[in-house]
Amino acid sequence: MEEKQTIIALKHVTKSFEDGVTVVDDFNLDVKEGEFITILGPSGCGKTTTLRMIAGFELPSSGEILLNGQDISLLPPNKRPVNTVFQHYALFPHLDVYDNVAFGLRLKKVPVETVNRKGEKVIKMKRLPAKVIDEKVARALHVVDLDEMEDRDVSTLSGGQQQRVAIARAIVNEPKVLLLDEPLSALDHKMRKDMQVELKEMHKRLGITFFYVTHDQEEALTMSDRIIVMSRGVIQQIGTPEDIYNEPVNAFVADFIGESNIYNGTMMSGTTVRFIGGTWTCPKEEGFEVNEKVDIVIRPEDVLLGQEGKGVVDGVIVGKIFKGVHYEFTINVGKNEVLCRDTHDHEVGAKVSISVEPNNIQLMHKKLTINEFTDAVIDKANNVIIGEDAYECDVTQLLTGSHLDEDGYLISKDGKKYDLNGCPVIAEIALDKVEISDDLSSGNTQGEIIAAVWIGDHYQYIIRTEDEEDFIVNSPYSWMVHDTVALSVAKEDIVLRLKKGIEDYEID
Ligand SMILES: Nc1ncnc2c1ncn2[C@@H]1O[C@H](COP(=O)(O)OP(=O)(O)O)[C@@H](O)[C@H]1O
Ligand SMILES: [Mg+2]
Secondary structure (H helix, E strand, O other): OOOOOEEEEEEEEEEEOOOOOEEEEEEEEEEEOOOEEEEEOOOOOOHHHHHHHHHOOOOOOEEEEEEOOEEOOOOOHHHOOEEEEOOOOOOOOOOEHHHHHHHHHHHOEEEEEEEOOOOOEEEEEEEOOHHHHHHHHHHHHHHOOOOOOOOOEHHHOOHHHHHHHHHHHHHOOOOOEEEEEOOOOOOOHHHHHHHHHHHHHHHHHHOOEEEEEEOOHHHHHHHOOEEEEEEOOEEEEEEOHHHHHHOOOOHHHHHHOOOOEEEEEEEOOOOEEEEOOEEEEOOOOOOOOOOOEEEEEEOHHHOEEEEOOOOOEEEEEEEEEEOOOOEEEEEEEOOEEEEEEEOOOOOOOOEEEEEOOHHHOEEEEOOOOEEEEEEEEEOOOOEEEEOOEEEEOOHHHHOOOOEEOOOOOEEOOOOOEEOOOOOEEEEEEEHHHEEEEOOOOOOOEEEEEEEEEEEOOEEEEEEEEOOOOEEEEEEOOOOOOOOEEEEEEOHHHEEEEEOOOOHHHEEO
């Protein structure tokens, strides 16, 4: 296959707003001509900001944006061969379909060669002739499957039809790149599915580059040639949908893309790893050391159920959903949940054993720069639960500009109200923000020191709590392996991130 030209390149693009927070951090990407590329990430991760910089509505704080090799960082939006379909598209309600689509074309002036009174050739900027506008509008409406709808009032159209008018309005300018910012988020589920298929077809028909943004992993997986998974302003992984699903580079991507079982594990030897209370055989991979903390990812379809006592760990089936071809079981193994997809039926309440083929246990290095608890949850007192222990934390950091009202509900800056009870989050604690004490009555929890290493000027400890959460702690003080210690973390030292959107926790 011939190598396609790069149409857009972002080189070390960084954006910080006045408040000093970096929302896009060293973003590097080459987009090929004609590609359907999607940025996928949770809300607030910097997707819209990235798109707005490509469109020219926002300037990068540093870095370059190239179009066909030319730096366009300073070109105003109307001089860029890109058009945007926004998340909250605003059609003109008092205009009909034709006028909505033709609006931009009527304002446009194009260079036209004419002859002046002296008989000299001159270039004049002229508006497009009505006939040309007619043709362009008709073509755009045809692409979005709205032929014959020119005269309809947009207020009489369905949500899906309005969305197609918004797309027609963008493509009528014949952009080289169409930027789409969550264009389907206002539609209901059925309509969204239909529009996904239609957008994909439009992309084929138009042959132009689509740069799409969504927080919906299924949407990204079904439509894109390539996906960029983003978290907190940083690209986590770029790859085809298959790459990203099958070979996630870290626990964040694995968790965000489709359903996964993700656990904190500890390497016991080169080929055994301990997690959820069992010791599992895993593939031998280079670069994992004994006692290293690892992330474990297991896809639900790779979880094998068997007779109690015959697998690696035992559990109880606590949930069952029939999904047409297979069942989806939730199994409690101690305090851990295991999701399993199986074509055989089992009863809720049944005791089963769990095993996994070694090759289906995916090991990933943990960043040892921080304690990251990927299955934390907010409780009704707005504490964060890590393992089984509650820690005081500041939940307002989950939503920029929010505050708590007197009843403990989170209020966003635009007045929306959220009940965070049960909201899954990722909690991060820096290694030197965990206090160790031998006063066991103090602190949030207790744990046993299972490993200690002297790192130049301080010790690094791994401390395992009773419910098998491991904390990595830096400390100048010397403790012994097997000591039991109390751990405490100050409220302001717990950094929280949403795992999924916060929408589900909105109340009225
Ligand atoms: N004009 C702005 N000034 C300050 N902060 C902003 C501005 N625009 C966006 N942000 C912040 O940047 C972060 C990323 O926002 P955004 O790009 O809209 O995320 P996404 O589209 O992924 O939901 C958010 O924390 C948001 O509050
Ligand atoms: Mg956005």
